[in-house]
Amino acid sequence: xxxxxxxxxxxxxxxxxxxxxxxxxxxxxxxxxxxxxxxxxxxxxxxxxxxxxxxxxxxxxxxxxxxxxxxxxxxxxxxxxxxxxxxxxxxxxxxxxxxxxxxxxxxxxxxxxxxxxxxxxxxxxxxxxxxxxxxxxxxxxxxxxxxxxxxxxxxxxxxxxxxxxxxxxxxxxxxxxxxxxxxxxxxxxxxxxxxxxxxxxxxxxxxxxxxxxxxxxxxxxxxxxxxxxxxxxxxxxxxxxxxxxxxxxxxxxxxxxxxxxxxxxxxxxxxxxxxxxxxxxxxxxxxxxxxxxxxxxxxxxxxxxxxxxxxxxxxxxxxxxxxxxxxxxxxxxxxxxxxxxxxxxxxxxxxxxxxxxxxxxxxxxxxxxxxxxxxxxxxxxxxxxxxxxxxxxxxxxxxxxxxxxxxxxxxxxxxxxxxxxxxxxxxxxxxxxxxxxxxxxxxxxxxxxxxxxx
Amino acid sequence: xxxxxxxxxxxxxxxxxxxxxxxxxxxxxxxxxxxxxxxxxxxxxxxxxxxxxxxxxxxxxxxxxxxxxxxxxxxxxxxxxxxxxxxxxxxxxxxxxxxxxxxxxxxxxxxxxxxxxxxxxxxxxxxxxxxxxxxxxxxxxxxxxxxxxxxxxxxxxxxxxxxxxxxxxxxxxxxx
Numbered sequence: 012x013x014x015x016x017x018x019x020x021x022x023x024x025x026x027x028x029x030x031x032x033x034x035x036x037x038x039x040x041x042x043x044x045x046x047x048x049x050x051x052x053x054x055x056x057x058x059x060x061x062x063x064x065x066x067x068x069x070x071x072x073x074x075x076x077x078x079x080x081x082x083x084x085x086x087x088x089x090x091x092x093x094x095x096x097x098x099x100x101x102x103x104x105x106x107x108x109x110x111x112x113x114x115x116x117x118x119x120x121x122x123x124x125x126x127x128x129x130x131x132x133x134x135x136x137x138x139x140x141x142x143x144x145x146x147x148x149x150x151x152x153x154x155x156x157x158x159x160x161x162x163x164x165x166x167x168x169x170x171x172x173x174x175x176x177x178x179x180x181x182x183x184x185x186x187x188x189x190x191x192x193x194x195x196x197x198x199x200x201x202x203x204x205x206x207x208x209x210x211x212x213x214x215x216x217x218x219x220x221x222x223x224x225x226x227x228x229x230x231x232x233x234x235x236x237x238x239x240x241x242x243x244x245x246x247x248x249x250x251x252x253x254x255x256x257x258x259x260x261x262x263x264x265x266x267x268x269x270x271x272x273x274x275x276x277x278x279x280x281x282x283x284x285x286x287x288x289x290x291x292x293x294x295x296x297x298x299x300x301x302x303x304x305x306x307x308x309x310x311x312x313x314x315x316x317x318x319x320x321x322x323x324x325x326x327x328x329x330x331x332x333x334x335x336x337x338x339x340x341x342x343x344x345x346x347x348x349x350x351x352x353x354x355x356x357x358x359x360x361x362x363x364x365x366x367x368x369x370x371x372x373x374x375x376x377x378x379x380x381x382x383x384x385x386x387x388x389x390x391x392x393x394x395x396x397x398x399x400x401x402x403x404x405x406x407x408x409x410x411x412x413x414x415x416x417x418x419x420x421x422x423x424x425x426x427x428x429x430x431x432x433x434x435x436x437x438x439x440x441x442x443x444x445x446x447x448x449x450x451x452x453x454x455x456x457x458x459x460x461x462x463x464x465x
Numbered sequence: 466x467x468x469x470x471x472x473x474x475x476x477x478x479x480x481x482x483x484x485x486x487x488x489x490x491x492x493x494x495x496x497x498x499x500x501x502x503x504x505x506x507x508x509x510x511x512x513x514x515x516x517x518x519x520x521x522x523x524x525x526x527x528x529x530x531x532x533x534x535x536x537x538x539x540x541x542x543x544x545x546x547x548x549x550x551x552x553x554x555x556x557x558x559x560x561x562x563x564x565x566x567x568x569x570x571x572x573x574x575x576x577x578x579x580x581x582x583x584x585x586x587x588x589x590x591x592x593x594x595x596x597x598x599x600x601x602x603x604x605x606x607x608x609x610x611x612x613x614x615x616x617x618x619x620x621x622x623x624x625x626x627x628x629x630x631x632x633x634x635x636x637x638x639x640x641x
Contacts, residue, residue, distance in 0.1 A: 028604065029503060029603065030603060033604065155538065155542060163547055163549070164542040164547055165542075166543075167543050167561060167562055167565060168551045168552060168554060168558060168561045172565070173564040173565055173568075176564070176565045177564065180568040180569070180571055183575075184571060184575045187575055187576065191579065195504075195602070199503070199602040199603060201602075202596065202601075202602045202603065203599075203603070214590040214591070217583070217588035217592060218587065218589060218591075218593065218594040219594070220594045220595070220596065220597075220601070221502055221503060221601050221602050222499045222500070222501055223500040223501070223506070223509050223510055223513055224499065224510070224515060224586070226502060226504075226505040227510040227515055228518045228520055228585065228586055229505065229582075229586075230505050230518075231518035231520045232578060232579060232582050235520065235521050236575055236578075236579075239528075239574055240575075242567075242571070243571050246564070246568070450504040450505070453503055454504040454506075454507075
């Protein structure tokens with residue numbers, strides 16, 4: 012039963028009834044896996060295994076396998092870490108911030124975006140853990156354990172430790188938020204199933220019945236979790252930016268970092284949501300749920316955050332000049348015209364110029380352009396982190412220790428590994444979990460009562 | 466407590482019809498056991514006369530607990546057990562403790578509230594819920610009326626009431 016308003020474009024097209032929503036979303040959970048899905052999974056697992064060689068080599072031989080040197084002590088690993096964490100921000104932004112703003116269009120994309128968040132954070136966490144060199148020890152070095160464990164208490168003055176708390180809190184709260192939303196949909200699948208599937212989804216659904224009292228509590232929980240997750244998501248990338256901003260490296264030591272990083276994170280996250288959703292809607296025939304309205308609104312978020320990022324780049328340059336600090340000025344001139352000029356200008360082109368194309372309605376409502384630009388934005392955001400990290404480090408205060416960074420096969424391999432991991436998890440999610448929040452989509456089918464499709 | 470086993474179910478197609486029906490049924494003195502809906506129907510808890518969820522209070526209390534634990538932990542470790550001067554800051558650099566305190570506040574508030582939600586709504590992987598009508602997680606709203614709790618009103622009267630209030634079906638449901 013869908014209501015068609017004369018003013019607004021409907022959030023779900025194709026005159027769907029409640030039963031259609033259940034059917035369209037449960038279909039791929041219940042059906043046999045498609046060839047496209049199996050091919051995708053094979054490629055993802057292949058990448059995972061291939062990259063696994065690099066991870067194995069890194070753990071076995073140590074991080075000397077990477078291209079780091081005594082001048083550039085952080086490079087691809089932290090670049091990839093910040094990149095993946097940034098991607099993770101869109102999921103919480105869509106489900107929490109848009110819930111607080113009562114943006115109902117979030118309902119058909121929040122599930123997949125949150126899944127993307129969780130998987131991206133898992134990929135991100137790989138890098139600091141591997142960078143510890145001995146990850147099995149690192150697991151407790153980072154925890155506040157008593158001095159008898161071999162070292163002193165962890166240092167609560169350090170932003171790196173704040174990151175441990177921020178990322179792990181972010182991961183666990185996102186996971187819980189995601190799972191609470193999944194419970195009613197698992198119950199829907201349970202009630203359609205028989206045999207083993209009924210047992211499995213019955214356990215996953217935690218005995219949900221859809222009682223009005225449970226829904227009342229569910230709504231309260233969602234609202235409070237959204238209220239908690241909103242400052243949380245802002246705090247996470249703020250703290251990630253503190254890793255750099257609280258140091259005294261020219262190019263890092265700037266107060267603009269927290270808002271600039273958060274905007275960049277949302278920017279890259281929405282681009283990744285678009286990349287994934289454009290494929291998912293096509294593969295699972297969900298064009299009526301993830302409509303052009305959704306794509307256009309996400310593109311508008313990309314214009315806004317892309318412009319914020321662009322202004323931040325220009326501001327950084329201006330402040331470097333205006334501060335009169337020579338080292339700071341050199342760091343920025345070196346970024347744009349030094350040996351890594353190509354990385355800087357790739358970043359500028361991909362992040363500042365290309366999203367401005369979305370001002371044209373033709374481009375922002377074109378699937379092909381949106382898909383291509385979403386890839387461009389993700390490439391640009393990777394270069395942004397590379398530029399900030401490597402170009403600030405490689406020419407430090409002593410010219411005698413200036414160096415270049417070149418990635419080794421292990422650097423590339425570990426990055427590939429996280430891609431394999433991400434897509435393996437996402438494809439498994441897309442097959443076995445309902446990719447669209449059925450209950451919430453049903454609740455927006457009928458918002459006012461004018462004309463009802465029965 | 467002996468669980469009641471015999472129910473009358475009113476099946477509704479539309480959320481607005483359902484809300485009017487709930488009001489009507491309650492006004493006529495029939496006690497509603499529970500209403501099952503496939504998605505959250507806003508305002509249904511009001512017409513059913515449920516009190517507001519107290520979960521936000523649980524979240525607040527757990528959040529306060531998180532704040533206190535985080536501050537105590539950091540002060541004990543950094544300032545009492547092994548005081549060290551790091552970066553020229555004093556032994557208890559409170560501004561540096563803000564990020565971890567914030568994160569633990571959010572963590573405990575979320576997990577505490579969700580834990581209370583799970584317990585109070587009886588959500589657990591091994592739960593064996595009584596499903597009144599399988600369609601209540603798909604496309605139908607199901608109003609369940611406990612016959613034993615409405616012994617003073619005749620069964621046929623209740624069924625008639627449900628019919629006139631707009632139910633598309635009225636069924637009997639018994640559990641073992």
